[in-house]
Amino acid sequence: MSEVPLEKIDDYRWRIPRSYKPGMRVPGIIYADEKLLKDIRNDKALEQVANVAFLPGIVKASLAMPDIHWGYGFCIGGVAATDIDSGGVISPGGVGFDINCGVRLLKTNFQYEDIKDKIKDLVYALFSDIPAGVGSKGDIRVSAKEEEKILVKGSRWAVEKGYGTEEDLECTEEYGAIEGADPGAVSERAYERGKAQSGTLGSGNHFLEVQAIDQLYDRELCDAFGFNLGQVTIMIHSGSRGLGYQVCDDYTRSMVRCLQKYNINVPDRQLACAPVNSDEGKAYLGAMKCAANYAWANRQCLMHLTREVFEKVFAMSWQKMGMELIYDVAHNIAKIEKYEIEGKEKKLCVHRKGATRAFGPGHPALPERYKKTGQPVIIPGDMGRNSYLLVGTKKAEEETFGSACHGAGRLKSRTAALRSINLNTLLKELESKGIIVKASGRGTIVEEAPQAYKDVNEVVDVVANAGISKRVCRMRPLGVIKG
Amino acid sequence: MVRLHRGPILFVKNYEFIEHTADIGIRVRGGNLKALFANAASAMFEIIAERRTPASTALKSIKIAQQAENLEELFINWLNELLSLSAAKNLIFSRFTIGVLDNKSLQAVVSGEDAAAFKPNTEIKAATYHQLKLEEDNGKWMAEVIFDV
Numbered sequence: 001m002s003e004v005p006l007e008k009i010d011d012y013r014w015r016i017p018r019s020y021k022p023g024m025r026v027p028g029i030i031y032a033d034e035k036l037l038k039d040i041r042n043d044k045a046l047e048q049v050a051n052v053a054f055l056p057g058i059v060k061a062s063l064a065m066p067d068i069h070w071g072y073g074f075c076i077g078g079v080a081a082t083d084i085d086s087g088g089v090i091s092p093g094g095v096g097f098d099i100n101c102g103v104r105l106l107k108t109n110f111q112y113e114d115i116k117d118k119i120k121d122l123v124y125a126l127f128s129d130i131p132a133g134v135g136s137k138g139d140i141r142v143s144a145k146e147e148e149k150i151l152v153k154g155s156r157w158a159v160e161k162g163y164g165t166e167e168d169l170e171c172t173e174e175y176g177a178i179e180g181a182d183p184g185a186v187s188e189r190a191y192e193r194g195k196a197q198s199g200t201l202g203s204g205n206h207f208l209e210v211q212a213i214d215q216l217y218d219r220e221l222c223d224a225f226g227f228n229l230g231q232v233t234i235m236i237h238s239g240s241r242g243l244g245y246q247v248c249d250d251y252t253r254s255m256v257r258c259l260q261k262y263n264i265n266v267p268d269r270q271l272a273c274a275p276v277n278s279d280e281g282k283a284y285l286g287a288m289k290c291a292a293n294y295a296w297a298n299r300q301c302l303m304h305l306t307r308e309v310f311e312k313v314f315a316m317s318w319q320k321m322g323m324e325l326i327y328d329v330a331h332n333i334a335k336i337e338k339y340e341i342e343g344k345e346k347k348l349c350v351h352r353k354g355a356t357r358a359f360g361p362g363h364p365a366l367p368e369r370y371k372k373t374g375q376p377v378i379i380p381g382d383m384g385r386n387s388y389l390l391v392g393t394k395k396a397e398e399e400t401f402g403s404a405c406h407g408a409g410r411l412k413s414r415t416a417a418l419r420s421i422n423l424n425t426l427l428k429e430l431e432s433k434g435i436i437v438k439a440s441g442r443g444t445i446v447e448e449a450p451q452a453y454k455d456v457n458e459v460v461d462v463v464a465n466a467g468i469s470k471r472v473c474r475m476r477p478l479g480v481i482k483g
Numbered sequence: 484m485v486r487l488h489r490g491p492i493l494f495v496k497n498y499e500f501i502e503h504t505a506d507i508g509i510r511v512r513g514g515n516l517k518a519l520f521a522n523a524a525s526a527m528f529e530i531i532a533e534r535r536t537p538a539s540t541a542l543k544s545i546k547i548a549q550q551a552e553n554l555e556e557l558f559i560n561w562l563n564e565l566l567s568l569s570a571a572k573n574l575i576f577s578r579f580t581i582g583v584l585d586n587k588s589l590q591a592v593v594s595g596e597d598a599a600a601f602k603p604n605t606e607i608k609a610a611t612y613h614q615l616k617l618e619e620d621n622g623k624w625m626a627e628v629i630f631d632v
Contacts, residue, residue: 043503043504045504069504069505070503070504070505071505071506071613072506072611072612072613072629072631073611073612073613076505096631097608097609097631098608133603189567189571192571193567193570193571202606203603203605203606204605204606204632242570242571245566245567245570245608245609246567246570248609249563249566249567249609252609252612253556253560253563256552256556256612257552268612268613269555269612269615270611270612270613272612410504410505411504412504413502413503413504413505413507414505414506414507414605414632415500415502415507416502440603441602441603441604441605443604443605447605483606
C-alpha cells in the first residue's frame with residue numbers, strides 16, 4: 001500500500017506535493033477517480049511519479065494518466081516534459097525498451113452481421129499469416145543497407161515497397177517517419193536484431209484484434225470518421241521489437257555514466273538521463289527516432305499483411321472492403337514539442353511512457369482530414385472488454401502536453417494471473433462472449449486475461465471527464481491474435 | 484512459486500518470483516558471486532523458453548567480456564548482453580562458465596542451442612536497475628532483479 005500523500009484538486013485530478021520528497025522539482029499530478037486510485041495505491045506507481053519529478057529541467061508537473069501502473073523507473077502511464085534550453089534531460093527509461101510501441105486502427109465497410117460466420121476462419125488465417133510470438137521473425141528480411149532506409153524513412157519505406165498507400169502515411173503520427181533519425185547512432189547489434197523482425201507482431205501484450213463498434217458517443221464525430229454501430233474495425237498493437245530494446249539498452253548503459261558526469265540526482269538508476277543538448281542526449285534522440293521509424297514501418301507491414309489476409313478470406317480487394325487506416329499513434333516515445341510555459345514559448349522534450357499524444361482540433365501537426373475533429377487517440381483495452389477511439393482536445397494541450405492515457409493499465413502481475421486464472425475456463429468465458437483468441441503461447445492468454453487489467457471503460461471515463469480527450473466510439477473484440 | 488535448478492546439481496532451489504504489476508521480478512541465490520551470475524542467467528532463460536527436444540550435445544559457445552563501473556552495473560550488463568546475444572544469434576543459453584569476475588569486469592564462455600529446440604515462453608526485453616539488489620552474507624550471494632517483459 002502506497003503512503004504517498006495525495007491532495008485532491010478535483011474529482012479527476014490529484015496532486016503529490018513537492019514537499020513529499022526533497023529533490024522533487026515539480027509536483028506530481030495524477031488523473032484518476034477515487035475508485036481507480038484504490039488500485040493505483042496498491043503498487044509503487046505513485047512513488048515513481050514522485051521520482052520522475054527529480055528530472056533536471058522538468059516543467060509544470062510529473063503527470064500520470066488513469067491507466068498508470070508500476071513500471072521500472074518511470075511509471076507506465078506517465079508524461080514528463082523537460083525544458084531543453086534550461087538543461088532539460090532526455091531519459092531512455094522515460095521512453096522504455098519498446099520504443100514507439102503503439103497502436104493503429106483500421107476501418108472496414110463490413111457490419112458484424114456480414115462477417116459473423118467467418119470470424120473463426122479470419123482469426124485462423126490471420127494467425128497463420130502474421131508472424132507472432134517471442135522473437136518472431138517474418139518473411140520481410142532486409143540487408144543492413146535496406147534496414148538503414150527503414151530507420152530513416154519509417155512507414156514510407158514500406159509504402160515504397162508496395163505495402164500501403166500515401167493516405168496511410170497521412171494517417172500516421174509524424175507521417176510515419178520522425179525527422180532527425182541518425183542511423184549512425186544505432187549499434188551493429190541493434191541492426192542485427194532488427195533485420196528479420198519487420199512485419200512481426202511480437203509477444204506479451206501485443207495483439208491484432210478484429211472488433212465491432214458497440215457504442216457511439218458523438219454523432220458528429222462518428223460521421224466525420226464514417227463510423228456506424230456494428231461496423232467492423234481492426235486494431236494492431238506492436239512496436240520496434242528487438243531493435244528498440246537494443247537501442248534502449250545501449251543508451252541506458254551510456255546514460256548511467258552521465259548521472260555523475262552531469263551531476264544529476266535521481267532516485268532510481270533506471271531514470272538515467274542526459275541533457276537533450278549533450279552529445280549523449282543527441283545521440284540517444286537520433287537512435288530513438290530510428291527505432292520509432294522502424295516501429296512505424298513494422299505496423300505498416302503488419303497492416304499490409306492484414307489487408308492481404310482479408311483479401312484471401314473474403315475474395316475482395318482491400319479497397320473494396322474499405323480497409324482504410326484511421327490513425328496510428330505511438331505510446332512509448334519522446335518528442336520535441338513547443339508549449340507555452342508561464343507565458344513563454346518553450347521547446348520541450350515530452351516523454352510519453354505509456355501515454356498517447358492527444359492534440360486538439362486545429363493543431364498544425366495534424367493532417368487536413370483531422371484538423372476539425374482533433375487527433376484520433378486509440379485506446380486498446382483488454383481482450384475481453386472494450387477498446388476506444390477518442391480525439392484529442394485543446395485542454396490536453398493546455399494541461400498534459402497534449403497527452404492522454406494509452407490503454408487499460410495492468411492490475412495484476414503476470415505471476416498472479418498465472419496462479420489464479422485457468423486457461424480453459426478463460427477461453428470458454430471469452431467464447432461465450434463471442435470472442436475467438438489464438439495465441440502462440442498458452443501462457444500469454446492467461447497473463448493477458450481481462451482480470452489482469454483495469455476496466456478500460458473506467459480509465460476512459462476519467463480522461464473524458466477531465467476533458468483531456470473526447471469519446472468518439474467504443475469497440476468490442478470479436479477475434480484476437482496474440483504472440 | 485519456486486523453480487528447480489536443472490543444472491548439474493539437481494533440485495537445488497535457486498530462484499523465486501517476486502511480485503511486480505507489469506513485469507517479472509526474481510530473487511536468485513548463489514554460493515559465491517560467480518554462481519550468482521550464472522544462476523541469474525540460467526533463471527532468465529528458464530523464464531524465456533522451455534526445452535522442447537532432448538538436450539543436444541551440439542552447443543554453440545560464445546565468449547563474453549563486459550566492463551562496468553561497479554558490480555551492479557556489471558550484473559545488469561551481463562544479463563542484457565545475454566539477452567541481446569540470444570536474440571541476435573537465435574540461441575537459448577544454458578551453460579555459463581564464468582572465468583574472471585570482479586567488481587568491474589567479467590569474462591565468461593556461454594553455451595547454448597538453437598532456439599528451435601525450445602518452446603518460447605515469455606519474451607524478456609531487458610533486465611532493469613529498478614529495485615535492483617545485490618547482497619552478500621558470509622560469502623553467499625543474493626540478487627533481486629526486475630525484468631521488463
